[in-house]
Amino acid sequence: MRHIYSCPLRWSDMDAFGHVNNVVFLRYLEEARIDFMFRLAPGDGSPSFSGGSVVARHEIDYVRPLVHRHAPVTIESWVTKIGAASLTIAYEIKDPEVTYVRAATVVVPFDLEAQRPRRISAEERSYLEEYMDDGMTAAA
Numbered sequence: 001m002r003h004i005y006s007c008p009l010r011w012s013d014m015d016a017f018g019h020v021n022n023v024v025f026l027r028y029l030e031e032a033r034i035d036f037m038f039r040l041a042p043g044d045g046s047p048s049f050s051g052g053s054v055v056a057r058h059e060i061d062y063v064r065p066l067v068h069r070h071a072p073v074t075i076e077s078w079v080t081k082i083g084a085a086s087l088t089i090a091y092e093i094k095d096p097e098v099t100y101v102r103a104a105t106v107v108v109p110f111d112l113e114a115q116r117p118r119r120i121s122a123e124e125r126s127y128l129e130e131y132m133d134d135g136m137t138a139a140a
Contacts, residue, residue: 001131003039003077005032007093009068019065025101026058029091032075033105036089036131054117056086057106066093066100073100078133085109085119087128 007028015021037053066073074094081088086108093101111118120128 001078002133003032003036003131005035005075005077006072007031007075008072009066011068014068019067022062025060025062025093025103028073028075028093029058029103029105032077032091033089033107036077037107052110052112053107054110055105056108058103060101060103062101064098064100077131079128079131080104080133082120082125082128082132085117087120
């Protein structure tokens with residue numbers, strides 16, 4: 001299963017060449033990742049992912065330029081790897097017929113009080129496993 005996020009484009013996202021700037025795609029990925037990871041935490045008082053997480057790595061393949069328009073772009077997210085204390089989320093930023101970006105992010109759950117990484121809880125692992133799809137990785 002994949003998480004689907006509808007991401008609006010902003011006029012300020014464009015660069016001098018009239019397409020979405022490469023740095024802005026990191027913001028799009030962040031919006032989709034936060035929407036995905038925090039769906040579990042606040043809903044039923046679950047502490048999952050509410051303690052914090054940090055990005056350990058981003059990898060992005062820019063496939064096609066995306067020009068500004070009023071319609072949002074779709075970001076599909078899924079999990080490609082779950083370790084003891086990290087996970088990898090893959091993404092595609094796309095329209096039905098066109099893929100603009102393929103990316104992956106390594107995320108480490110983080111204990112904000114102790115200021116150190118922590119292990120993935122059983123509840124978090126169960127949630128993440130619903131989105132596991134290692135047959136198609138976004139970025140190498």
